[in-house]
Amino acid sequence: MIQDTIAAVSTAIGEGAIGIIRVSGPDAMEIVDKVFKPRYAKDIKNWSSHTLHLGTVIHPDDGKAIDEVLVAWMKGPRTFTTEDVAEFHCHGGSLPLRETLEAILRAGARAAEPGEFTKRAFLGGRLDLAQAEAIMEVIQSKTRDGLGAALSQLEGHLSKKIKTIDEQLLQVMAHLEALIDFPEEDLPELSDEKLLSDLENIRTKLEELLRRAESGKVLREGWKTVIVGRPNVGKSSLLNALLDEQRAIVTDIPGTTRDAIEEMIDLGGIPLRIIDTAGIRETTDLVEKLGVEKTRQYMEQADLVLFVLDGLEEITEEEKELLQSLADRPAIILINKSDIKDRRLEEKDIYNLVKKPIISISAREAWGIEELAEKIRHLVFGDEAENKAILTSNERLDLITQARHREAIERALQHIRQMIDAVKLQTSADFLTIDLRAAWEALGEITGKTVGEDVMDKIFASFCIGK
Ligand code: GDP
Numbered sequence: 001m002i003q004d005t006i007a008a009v010s011t012a013i014g015e016g017a018i019g020i021i022r023v024s025g026p027d028a029m030e031i032v033d034k035v036f037k038p039r040y041a042k043d044i045k046n047w048s049s050h051t052l053h054l055g056t057v058i059h060p061d062d063g064k065a066i067d068e069v070l071v072a073w074m075k076g077p078r079t080f081t082t083e084d085v086a087e088f089h090c091h092g093g094s095l096p097l098r099e100t101l102e103a104i105l106r107a108g109a110r111a112a113e114p115g116e117f118t119k120r121a122f123l124g125g126r127l128d129l130a131q132a133e134a135i136m137e138v139i140q141s142k143t144r145d146g147l148g149a150a151l152s153q154l155e156g157h158l159s160k161k162i163k164t165i166d167e168q169l170l171q172v173m174a175h176l177e178a179l180i181d182f183p184e185e186d187l188p189e190l191s192d193e194k195l196l197s198d199l200e201n202i203r204t205k206l207e208e209l210l211r212r213a214e215s216g217k218v219l220r221e222g223w224k225t226v227i228v229g230r231p232n233v234g235k236s237s238l239l240n241a242l243l244d245e246q247r248a249i250v251t252d253i254p255g256t257t258r259d260a261i262e263e264m265i266d267l268g269g270i271p272l273r274i275i276d277t278a279g280i281r282e283t284t285d286l287v288e289k290l291g292v293e294k295t296r297q298y299m300e301q302a303d304l305v306l307f308v309l310d311g312l313e314e315i316t317e318e319e320k321e322l323l324q325s326l327a328d329r330p331a332i333i334l335i336n337k338s339d340i341k342d343r344r345l346e347e348k349d350i351y352n353l354v355k356k357p358i359i360s361i362s363a364r365e366a367w368g369i370e371e372l373a374e375k376i377r378h379l380v381f382g383d384e385a386e387n388k389a390i391l392t393s394n395e396r397l398d399l400i401t402q403a404r405h406r407e408a409i410e411r412a413l414q415h416i417r418q419m420i421d422a423v424k425l426q427t428s429a430d431f432l433t434i435d436l437r438a439a440w441e442a443l444g445e446i447t448g449k450t451v452g453e454d455v456m457d458k459i460f461a462s463f464c465i466g467k
Pocket residue numbers: 229230231232233234235236237238284285336337338339340361362363364365
């Protein structure tokens with residue numbers, strides 16, 4: 001396929017010190033030759049690869065000077081797109097950038113579609129699909145852990161894991177084909193036990209990946225969090241303490257409607273999405289406004305419930321009821337107002353009602369907020385119930401943050417589980433290969449090996465222009 005040459009502004013639009021226009025494709029050098037007058041190395045066609053050149057951009061029609069720029073010349077395939085690439089480092093105003101881009105288009109380039117540079121990198125074999133997606137994640141990451149996970153994916157950690165499983169699947173496939181081809185033969189190494197243990201090994205790996213996908217979802221989307229409790233227990237105070245503790249307020253998530261504002265806060269690297277339907281102060285008073293039944297519904301939809309109790313008051317029947325309904329939900333119980341000595345609530349009494357992490361805090365004095373953050377980390381990254389240590393920082397970086405990947409892993413896992421059942425029932429090898437192939441294809445969607453053109457186009461279309 002003959003590629004054309006594409007161009008786009010690759011930096012943010014608006015006034016900046018510099019703005020970069022990227023040109024990629026077979027005609028890149030010819031286009032530079034038409035629109036650029038170098039001050040020194042004038043023989044453009046003899047430039048060495050990966051060099052920088054100062055000069056003037058001129059309009060190809062009338063030779064009129066547009067901007068003084070630096071051109072970075074990079075010969076393929078050692079470039080991002082694997083094609084010949086020229087980057088024009090212009091002055092960052094929107095007019096010089098626009099005029100320079102226009103000159104470049106006039107000289108024969110086509111305006112790039114969103115994500116088209118990255119798509120070419122993918123088609124050129126420079127990145128697989130998971131890595132290409134990671135680029136957008138790096139750009140959009142909202143917390144340090146989120147950035148770490150995206151970078152790790154960009155470096156190919158996920159792809160490597162998928163590749164290992166992929167190879168195991170192909171081995172099983174060879175095994176099955178041998179069974180189909182030589183059913184009569186007595187091949188001791190092709191026993192059902194071997195097949196079963198191979199499949200179980202693959203299943204374990206997929207389950208591990210899925211676990212990372214669950215934690216990764218949190219990094220990407222934040223944990224939908226509700227603060228509940230009776231009036232006056234200190235919910236608003238807790239919210240304020242959390243807002244003070246956070247490192248950075250991330251702006252409203254695009255696409256949320258005005259009547260349901262979500263605050264994203266970064267609590268020690270954990271993005272919490274505090275859901276609020278009419279202004280945080282008002283709706284944290286859920287029980288007061290909505291009653292027990294509604295509160296329970298809110299708690300059911302949340303990824304995390306922070307249940308606040310007033311340590312100076314006896315527990316009420318309503319509270320007991322709600323606490324008990326938390327049994328199988330991610331929740332943390334907070335006994336507030338611990339700065340006052342006159343305590344009526346003990347942690348162990350609450351623990352007898354519901355086996356959840358319990359922390360004594362003072363929202364007003366901002367005591368215990370660090371401990372709360374630590375408990376939330378445990379819930380997100382480790383299995384609190386089994387008392388397992390949280391993932392090491394390296395493992396945390398290998399989290400899977402994309403819903404698309406999670407979904408593909410789930411599908412692959414389902415087929416492997418079906419195969420395991422089928423082997424146990426002594427199903428014929430012909431049937432097994434159907435599930436095996438389906439599992440292999442599902443995994444291939446992650447790296448892009450088996451993904452359809454339409455899916456691919458959709459992924460790249462969600463990128464920004466110039467990327
Ligand atoms: P909400 O109705 O649950 O949102 O409770 P507020 O946050 O509005 O607090 C109710 C009252 O309790 C206010 O007078 C707060 O000053 C007080 N309060 C909240 N947290 C604490 C705390 O940690 N210690 C003490 N002593 N008072 C608190």
